[in-house]
Amino acid sequence: MDTDLTPATLSALRKILDAAELENRKMAAATGLSPSQALVLRQIGAHNGITPGAVATALRFGQATITNIVDKLVDAGLVTRARSDNDKRQILVQATPEGLLRLADLPFPLQMRFTRGFGEMARWEQAMMLAALEKLGDLISADDSL
Numbered sequence: 001m002d003t004d005l006t007p008a009t010l011s012a013l014r015k016i017l018d019a020a021e022l023e024n025r026k027m028a029a030a031t032g033l034s035p036s037q038a039l040v041l042r043q044i045g046a047h048n049g050i051t052p053g054a055v056a057t058a059l060r061f062g063q064a065t066i067t068n069i070v071d072k073l074v075d076a077g078l079v080t081r082a083r084s085d086n087d088k089r090q091i092l093v094q095a096t097p098e099g100l101l102r103l104a105d106l107p108f109p110l111q112m113r114f115t116r117g118f119g120e121m122a123r124w125e126q127a128m129m130l131a132a133l134e135k136l137g138d139l140i141s142a143d144d145s146l
Helices: 006-031 035-045 052-059 063-075 097-105 110-120 123-140
Strands: 079-083 091-095
Touching: 006 035, 006 097, 006 110, 035 052, 035 063, 035 091, 035 097, 035 110, 052 063, 052 091, 063 079, 091 097
Parallel strands: none
Antiparallel strands: 079 091
16 A cells, blocks of 8 residues: 555645635736735725734734735725824725725635635644644745755
8 A cells, every 4th residue: 555645745735726826816817916915905995994014913914015015005096095093103004995896896715715614614623734734834935955
């Protein structure tokens, strides 16, 4: 019996990467947005003025990543930046009418489908998947000086 699981594991990883790539292409073709931009726009659209830091925290993205994405959304006319009325030091981002229209047309992104399915899993299955994905992340991010 063949006990080497490497080929099957690599095949499963390719399936995940292919699904993510297909989702990226579909999202870009349908909306002109990347999946990350769509997630950020959804988060901004769900609030009537939110700080970029709050968006970063909610989505678990880095602050610099959110800044870059918000810059692109501002350039596209989908969000605006404005100082808070309550605290002039604070910058709030808000969806424009065009951004809200684009939100209504957004497909259900891969991350959201995953979140829904993951939430339906038993806690022990979630823990096993998390452990496996953390290990996978470590493996593919490992020092490549082999």
